[in-house]
Amino acid sequence: MSTESKVADSVEDTIIIKDLNKWYGDFHVLKDINLTVKKGEKIVICGPSGSGKSTTIRCINRLEEFQRGSLIVNGVEMVEDVKNIEAIRREVGMVFQHFNLFPHLTILENLTLGPIWVQKKPKAEAEEIAMKYLERVKIPEQADKFPGQLSGGQQQRVAIARSLCMSPQIMLFDEPTSALDPEMIKEVLDVMVELADEGMTMLCVTHEMGFAKKVADRVIFMDAGEIVEQNTPEELFNNPQTDRLQLFLSQILDH
Amino acid sequence: MANTFKSDPIEFKPAEAKPAPDSTVGIVAWMRGNLFSSIPNAAFTILIMLGLANVIPDIIDWMFISSTWSGANQDACVGDGACWVFVKAWSQQFFYGSYTTDQIWRVNLSLILLFVVIVMSFTLPASYRLKVSVPLFLVLPFLCIAILDGRLVGLEHVNTDFWGGFSLNVLMAAAAIIVAFPFSFLWALGRRSDMPLARSISVVFIEFFRGVPVLALFFMGSVMLPLFFAEGTNVDKLVRVWIVLIFFMSGYMAEVFRGGFQAIPSGQYEAADSIGLGYWQKTLLIILPQVIKVSMPNILATFVMLFKNTVFLLIIGIPEVLQTLLTALSNSNWLGGHAIEGYVFVGVIFWLCCFGMSMLASNIEKKLDTSHRN
Ligand SMILES: Nc1ncnc2c1ncn2[C@@H]1O[C@H](COP(=O)(O)OP(=O)(O)O)[C@@H](O)[C@H]1O
Ligand SMILES: [Mg+2]
Numbered sequence: 001m002s003t004e005s006k007v008a009d010s011v012e013d014t015i016i017i018k019d020l021n022k023w024y025g026d027f028h029v030l031k032d033i034n035l036t037v038k039k040g041e042k043i044v045i046c047g048p049s050g051s052g053k054s055t056t057i058r059c060i061n062r063l064e065e066f067q068r069g070s071l072i073v074n075g076v077e078m079v080e081d082v083k084n085i086e087a088i089r090r091e092v093g094m095v096f097q098h099f100n101l102f103p104h105l106t107i108l109e110n111l112t113l114g115p116i117w118v119q120k121k122p123k124a125e126a127e128e129i130a131m132k133y134l135e136r137v138k139i140p141e142q143a144d145k146f147p148g149q150l151s152g153g154q155q156q157r158v159a160i161a162r163s164l165c166m167s168p169q170i171m172l173f174d175e176p177t178s179a180l181d182p183e184m185i186k187e188v189l190d191v192m193v194e195l196a197d198e199g200m201t202m203l204c205v206t207h208e209m210g211f212a213k214k215v216a217d218r219v220i221f222m223d224a225g226e227i228v229e230q231n232t233p234e235e236l237f238n239n240p241q242t243d244r245l246q247l248f249l250s251q252i253l254d255h
Numbered sequence: 256m257a258n259t260f261k262s263d264p265i266e267f268k269p270a271e272a273k274p275a276p277d278s279t280v281g282i283v284a285w286m287r288g289n290l291f292s293s294i295p296n297a298a299f300t301i302l303i304m305l306g307l308a309n310v311i312p313d314i315i316d317w318m319f320i321s322s323t324w325s326g327a328n329q330d331a332c333v334g335d336g337a338c339w340v341f342v343k344a345w346s347q348q349f350f351y352g353s354y355t356t357d358q359i360w361r362v363n364l365s366l367i368l369l370f371v372v373i374v375m376s377f378t379l380p381a382s383y384r385l386k387v388s389v390p391l392f393l394v395l396p397f398l399c400i401a402i403l404d405g406r407l408v409g410l411e412h413v414n415t416d417f418w419g420g421f422s423l424n425v426l427m428a429a430a431a432i433i434v435a436f437p438f439s440f441l442w443a444l445g446r447r448s449d450m451p452l453a454r455s456i457s458v459v460f461i462e463f464f465r466g467v468p469v470l471a472l473f474f475m476g477s478v479m480l481p482l483f484f485a486e487g488t489n490v491d492k493l494v495r496v497w498i499v500l501i502f503f504m505s506g507y508m509a510e511v512f513r514g515g516f517q518a519i520p521s522g523q524y525e526a527a528d529s530i531g532l533g534y535w536q537k538t539l540l541i542i543l544p545q546v547i548k549v550s551m552p553n554i555l556a557t558f559v560m561l562f563k564n565t566v567f568l569l570i571i572g573i574p575e576v577l578q579t580l581l582t583a584l585s586n587s588n589w590l591g592g593h594a595i596e597g598y599v600f601v602g603v604i605f606w607l608c609c610f611g612m613s614m615l616a617s618n619i620e621k622k623l624d625t626s627h628r629n
Contacts, residue, residue, distance in 0.1 A: 063525050089531040100526035104544045106382055113540065114530040146381070159526075166530060 012038045014170060014201055015060060020069035022055060029055050030066065031225045037170075042202045044212040044233070047222035048248055053205045056222070057172045060203070061092040074169060090118065093163030097175040099155040101147035107134070107158050108143040114166045126165075133161035137191050153184025157191055164195075171195065173204040207252055209237065221245050318599075329591050341593035342600045345583045349600070352419015352574045358411060362422045365399040369429055377619075385544050393437075396430035415493045419574030421604060427493075427575070428562040431500035432508070432554075438501065439508030440543065446513060457509070464506025469564045472499050477571045496568055500561065507557050515550035516542070549623060555616040559609045566605075576601055 015037040022030040029052050037043060045053045058064040059071060062078055062085045071078045073088045102110050111130035115121040121129070134140040137157035139150075147155055156176055163171060173192065177185045189211050196202055196215040206212065212219050213233045220230045223244050229236060240246045291297040321336030324343075332338035342349070351359050372395055376388035401407045403418060403426075445457030464472070476499030477492065484490050519542055527537040547554075569578035580597045583589060 061529055063528060086531055086533065089529060092529070094525075094529040096522060096526065098520075098522055100520075100522035102523065102526070102541055102545075104381075104385075104548065109382075114532070117536050117540065118531040144382075162530070 014039045014074055015203075016070075016072040017056075017060075018070045020056075020059060020066055020071060022059065022064065022066040022068075029225050030059070033069070033227060035220070035227065037201060037203065039169075040199045040201055041217050042196050042200075042215045043204065043218050043220060044216040045203065045205045045220045045222060046207055046212070046248070046252075047220075047228075048251075051222045052225040053222050054174050057094075057174060057203050057205060060170075060172060061089050061094055063094075090166060091169045092172060093166060093168035093170070094172040095156070095159050095163055095174065095176050097179050099147070099152070099159045099179075101155055101159055101162070103147050106144050106146055107139075107150070110147065110158060111162050111165050114162070119166065129165050130161070133164045134158075136164070136194075137161045138187075151184060152180045153187045156180065156184075156188045160188075160191055160195070170201045170203070173202065173206065175205050175207075177206065177208060209252070213237070221248065223248070329589055332591055332593075337596045337599070338591070338593060339596060341583070341589060341591075341596050344589075345579070348420060348579050348583060349576055350420045351422055352579060353417040354419065354422075355411070355413050355417065358405075358413055361402050361405070361410065361413075365402050365426060366422060368395060368399065368402075369426070385547070392433050396433050399426060399430065415491050418493065419576075420579055421576040421601075423573070424562065424565040424568075424575045425608075427497065427500065427568070428558065428565050431497060431504050432558050432561060434497075435501045435504035435508055439505035440512055440546075442505060442509035443512035443516060444538065446509065447516060461506045461509045464503050465510065469503055470567050470570060472503050473567060473571050475499070492571075492573065496571065496573060500565075503564075504557070504561050507560070508554065511550050511553045511557055512546055514553065515546035518549045519545050551623070552616040552620040555612050555619070559612050562609065562612075563605060576604075 013036050015035070017033055017035040020030055020033040021028070033056060035056075045056065047053055055064055059066050060073060074091050076084060076088055078084065078088060101107075102113070105113065108127060108130055111133065112123065112126040115126035115129055116123060131140055131143065134143055137160055139154055139157060142150055142154060142158070147158070150158065160176075176192070177188050180188065185208070189208060192202075192204070192211065193215055202215075204211075204216075216233045218230055219233045219236045221228050221236065221244075228242055229240065229245050231239075236245070237249065240249055290300040317336045319336075321334050323332055323334045323336070323338045323340055325331065326340040327344065328340070331340045347356070347359075351362050354362055372388065372391050375391065376384065379387055402410070403413065404415070405412045442457045442461055445453040446461065448454050448457070473496060476495045480495045480498065481490065523541055523545065524537065527541045532540065565575055566577040568575045569581065572578070574582070580601055584594055584597060
């Protein structure tokens with residue numbers, strides 16, 4: 001298998017997932033996932049808990065392995081090769097549900113770690129970049145604090161800034177607001193909307209309908225390891241084709 | 256939203272905090288809760304107190320009231336109680352062994368350096384604590400050896416045969432645990448590794464050194480280790496037991512670290528991976544510092560164990576504090592039977608050090624409890 005086969009159908013497609021299958025032991029988590037994401041496209045993934053949303057996006061930066069199918073990111077095919085995986089991880093930023101900031105490092109150090117150790121930038125330059133992104137997520141004054149001293153919303157914004165410091169081409173979000181108290185959700189979504197407006201390619205697992213309607217080009221509905229429906233937000237939410245999506249929408253709109 | 260409130264809002268004043276009722280705080284409440292909480296408990300408490308009332312006055316009398324404190328030799332020991340003159344007369348030996356008297360400042364300097372580095376590792380500002388104290392710790396054992404030995408730093412050479420006493424127990428234990436640190440970390444990594452070879456080697460190593468009694472290890476160290484060194488090289492006895500202690504310690508510490516690794520949430524690894532850090536970057540920059548932090552109380556507990564085990568060095572004739580005591584007891588000028596005083600003294604200094612470390616450990620534990628959540 002060649003390590004850097006240029007198999008992209010067009011330069012526009014940054015992520016091409018073909019017939020992706022994954023098992024945990026005997027458990028078939030992902031079944032024939034097919035998904036193509038264009039440069040600058042914003043995709044929202046929703047679906048009931050346990051349907052494989054996290055697993056899907058975690059395959060994209062190889063936090064999870066898969067057993068069958070192919071996955072091409074920015075023209076680089078994901079194979080076992082460690083170099084390849086690191087090359088892809090440099091292009092893809094990820095934001096987690098529980099922030100996963102490094103608790104023993106200051107906010108600034110959390111941000112400069114990647115630029116200094118992965119991109120080998122000098123410290124001063126890394127700090128300049130870090131401050132630029134901290135300003136963008138509107139918390140430059142917290143630079144010298146530790147993650148434990150920040151609120152959940154602030155921590156999540158730091159986590160976004162930490163990813164952005166690596167100047168990724170693609171950003172993955174895995175339920176970025178679901179661990180937050182209600183009053184903090186907006187500050188994080190605002191940052192994400194801004195990022196979307198700047199043209200970042202985004203894949204976002206979230207149940208925030210308002211956010212999906214505002215930024216998503218396409219919403220994907222997953223259930224039981226499959227992509228059941230995909231459409232524009234208006235169509236998908238107002239005109240569900242399958243009973244599974246109808247049921248899901250009625251459940252999340254209930255509360 | 257805001258303009259839907261037409262009238263002035265009522266100002267909200269939080270209620271004042273009141274002190275807890277007397278029955279839940281204070282010494283009386285503590286005794287009721289802990290010593291007399293039930294009839295069997297109360298009976299047990301009274302029994303123990305009666306027992307203590309019987310012994311404690313005798314102990315106090317022996318130690319302080321009927322005891323002898325002043326004098327220079329055995330002739331001063333005339334009272335019924337303890338004769339502390341014995342301990343006083345031998346105190347330099349107990350602490351410093353036969354180290355050249357006018358060079359003892361070098362032992363003290365080593366102990367002070369050790370103390371300073373330990374204090375620094377707890378008090379430096381968090382942002383550069385590890386970056387400063389880890390390298391300091393790693394050079395410390397070698398610096399102390401250089402100071403004590405003298406040749407490398409241009410001081411009078413003091414042969415290791417003369418090193419001894421309680422300071423040797425302290426410095427041996429510290430030097431062993433510090434050098435064991437990086438090794439035990441590697442063993443713990445090996446035990447967690449996906450590679451079957453690395454994993455089985457680590458498991459065998461760790462279980463061997465945890466499973467064999469330290470006494471047996473010391474014998475092996477003094478008898479078997481020389482076989483591994485090139486013929487003709489005469490490796491110092493202290494170096495050999497140092498190596499044994501390092502191996503012994505790294506077996507235990509590897510398990511401590513393994514526990515620490517398990518306490519690190521998987522999200523930390525994922526975040527490090529998603530930034531693109533490589534295996535060693537991730538391990539050294541992200542995981543290790545957090546493992547050290549959560550393992551600190553257990554590291555101290557393991558150190559206390561190692562520290563107490565250093566008295567077994569007497570078995571192979573190293574003049575640590577207990578060996579020095581035995582020498583003193585068999586000295587022809589002090590044959591009056593001062594064993595109890597000697598053992599009480601050694602017991603008390605060990606207990607003080609170990610108790611201090613336990614307090615430190617529980618202090619750190621409490622701090623971890625409140626600061627590690629985020
Ligand atoms: N490490 C794992 N081992 C076994 N099963 C797992 C593991 N991680 C996730 N799963 C299972 O895979 C399914 C999909 O998980 P996930 O992708 O996290 O779902 P979602 O993000 O949509 O809630 C779930 O049923 C979950 O229980
Ligand atoms: Mg999930």
